[in-house]
Amino acid sequence: xxxxxxxxxxxxxxxxxxxxxxxxxxxxxxxxxxxxxxxxxxxxxxxxxxxxxxxxxxxxxxxxxxxxxxxxxxxxxxxxxxxxxxxxxxxxxxxxxxxxxxxxxxxxxxxxxxxxxxxxxxxxxxxxxxxxxxxxxxx
Amino acid sequence: xxxxxxxxxxxxxxxxxxxxxxxxxxxxxxxxxxxxxxxxxxxxxxxxxxxxxxxxxxxxxxxxxxxxxxxxxxxxxxxxxxxxxxxxxxxxxxxxxxxxxxxxxxxxxxxxxxxxxxxxxxxxxxxxxxxxxxxxxxxxxxxxxxxxxxxxxxxxxxxxxxxxxxxxxxxxxxxxxxxxxxxxxxxxxxxxxxxxxxxxxxxxxxxxxxxxxxxxxxxxxxxxxxxxxxxxxxxxxxxxxxxxxxxxxxxxxxxxxxxxxxxxxxxxxxxxxxxxxxxxxxxxxxxxxxxxxxxxxxxxxxxxxxxxxxxxxxxxxxxxxxxxxxxxxxxxxxxxxxxxxxxxxxxxxxxxxxxxxxxxxxxxxxxxxxxxxxxxxxxxx
Numbered sequence: 001x002x003x004x005x006x007x008x009x010x011x012x013x014x015x016x017x018x019x020x021x022x023x024x025x026x027x028x029x030x031x032x033x034x035x036x037x038x039x040x041x042x043x044x045x046x047x048x049x050x051x052x053x054x055x056x057x058x059x060x061x062x063x064x065x066x067x068x069x070x071x072x073x074x075x076x077x078x079x080x081x082x083x084x085x086x087x088x089x090x091x092x093x094x095x096x097x098x099x100x101x102x103x104x105x106x107x108x109x110x111x112x113x114x115x116x117x118x119x120x121x122x123x124x125x126x127x128x129x130x131x132x133x134x135x136x137x138x139x
Numbered sequence: 140x141x142x143x144x145x146x147x148x149x150x151x152x153x154x155x156x157x158x159x160x161x162x163x164x165x166x167x168x169x170x171x172x173x174x175x176x177x178x179x180x181x182x183x184x185x186x187x188x189x190x191x192x193x194x195x196x197x198x199x200x201x202x203x204x205x206x207x208x209x210x211x212x213x214x215x216x217x218x219x220x221x222x223x224x225x226x227x228x229x230x231x232x233x234x235x236x237x238x239x240x241x242x243x244x245x246x247x248x249x250x251x252x253x254x255x256x257x258x259x260x261x262x263x264x265x266x267x268x269x270x271x272x273x274x275x276x277x278x279x280x281x282x283x284x285x286x287x288x289x290x291x292x293x294x295x296x297x298x299x300x301x302x303x304x305x306x307x308x309x310x311x312x313x314x315x316x317x318x319x320x321x322x323x324x325x326x327x328x329x330x331x332x333x334x335x336x337x338x339x340x341x342x343x344x345x346x347x348x349x350x351x352x353x354x355x356x357x358x359x360x361x362x363x364x365x366x367x368x369x370x371x372x373x374x375x376x377x378x379x380x381x382x383x384x385x386x387x388x389x390x391x392x393x394x395x396x397x398x399x400x401x402x403x404x405x406x407x408x409x410x411x412x413x414x415x416x417x418x419x420x421x422x423x424x425x426x427x428x429x430x431x432x433x434x435x436x437x438x439x440x441x442x443x444x445x446x447x448x449x450x451x452x453x454x455x456x457x458x459x460x461x462x463x464x465x466x467x468x469x470x471x472x473x474x475x476x477x478x479x480x481x482x483x484x485x486x487x488x489x490x491x492x493x494x495x496x497x498x499x500x501x502x503x504x505x506x507x508x509x510x511x512x513x514x515x516x517x518x519x520x
Contacts (some may be wrong), residue, residue, distance in 0.1 A: 006297065019515075022240075022244045022249070025237040026237050026238050026508065027512075030236040032192035033192065033194050035194045035203075037194070056490060102519055107507050108238075108509075112248045113509070116214065120500075121217075123222065126222050130222075
């Protein structure tokens with residue numbers, strides 16, 4: 001299911017069986033929208049294998065650092081880390097790729113839920129307006 | 140003589156390339172915004188077709204491109220244009236092509252239906268070969284809700300929850316006979332054909348066995364009490380018989396998906412197109428206006444009278460545009476007309492084959508994408 005080095009949680013390749021562009025491309029979209037992701041992409045290694053590999057890499061730098069170092073880094077780039085908009089810990093330490101990937105999937109589920117809701121509302125609205133017209137024609 | 144001033148000109152203020160005073164803050168400059176949201180359809184080829192996905196794409200301008208879900212919730216819109224029993228058209232606004240395409244792919248290949256898979260032929264003296272006949276039967280759409288049924292695997296015995304049995308018995312006594320799909324007769328009790336065994340003792344012991352083992356009649360199931368199962372259309376030609384020819388067979392329909400075979404696809408087709416955007420870059424008047432109106436085969440442009448008594452072209456119906464690019468043929472016309480497509484506005488059309496109404500198919504498709512995510516999530520945890 002998941003490849004990646006044990007030492008480095010920030011990058012991983014997720015190998016999904018019985019999936020294709022349908023899921024992989026949608027997840028790539030939600031992954032890309034996440035500011036924690038530095039790289040993501042997917043590939044289908046062979047057209048006859050029902051398998052897709054999704055690569056996720058999150059923010060770089062694996063060094064352990066204290067609050068003090070973050071301030072140093074921020075000073076180096078002449079910026080206040082509170083203004084940068086990232087949480088300083090996530091900027092320096094990087095989030096686990098698995099966590100980011102799970103979040104991306106959850107985002108997609110949320111999107112689907114909202115699409116379904118909006119679609120049902122629109123269909124109901126269309127039906128109502130149509131039945132109104134029909135009543136006008138046939139009193 | 141020109142006047143010479145002794146004062147030196149005031150020094151020009153230094154402006155960084157990224158500091159654009161004429162551009163409102165917190166927004167992309169218009170040309171980038173256009174590239175982000177529109178496909179530009181030029182006479183040779185479309186450009187800026189890709190969508191800008193990365194959240195940090197405009198970081199250098201201190202702009203956030205991350206798709207906040209709150210944004211999506213506020214901006215996403217659906218507008219039903221046309222809806223009837225078998226067909227619907229709706230606008231889906233504010234979603235990325237990757238997700239819209241996922242819905243389309245799922246509609247075609249992953250929403251299940253019932254279709255004839257096994258055909259037991261007792262007699263076929265028609266000119267249509269057995270395998271061709273079986274193939275033709277498979278393609279007949281069946282009007283039944285597939286959600287009521289289970290998938291059947293290779294070792295399962297066919298029962299009332301996973302198989303629908305149809306009988307076809309026709310004989311041509313004189314002349315010619317066209318066999319149509321209305322001849323298919325639903326057998327709610329299951330197969331009527333007996334399994335042949337070489338051991339007669341076995342038959343005595345357990346009684347004669349048919350090809351299915353239905354626990355109860357499908358006609359008694361609440362879903363089919365009032366609407367019997369049958370082909371969606373009554374006039375699909377299955378075969379043509381000459382005098383004395385006969386077909387006797389049983390067709391077993393099972394649940395399946397379009398990715399296995401297109402006969403299980405619930406849609407004749409499902410497609411989307413991006414909303415066309417047509418803009419006149421300069422006033423097109425009189426003779427040119429008439430020429431422009433004539434150029435367009437789908438009547439996108441029309442002519443109005445201006446206050447000065449001129450005839451001026453305007454864009455009357457951009458939605459009809461097929462992007463044939465006839466109106467931008469020739470160098471001078473490219474300066475007058477701009478053709479674009481809105482990247483996040485999809486005109487989605489679904490044509491159902493009849494098993495389920497189109498609006499139900501779409502909701503099912505969205506649910507399937509959710510299920511896919513859930514499956515991966517459960518495997519990850």
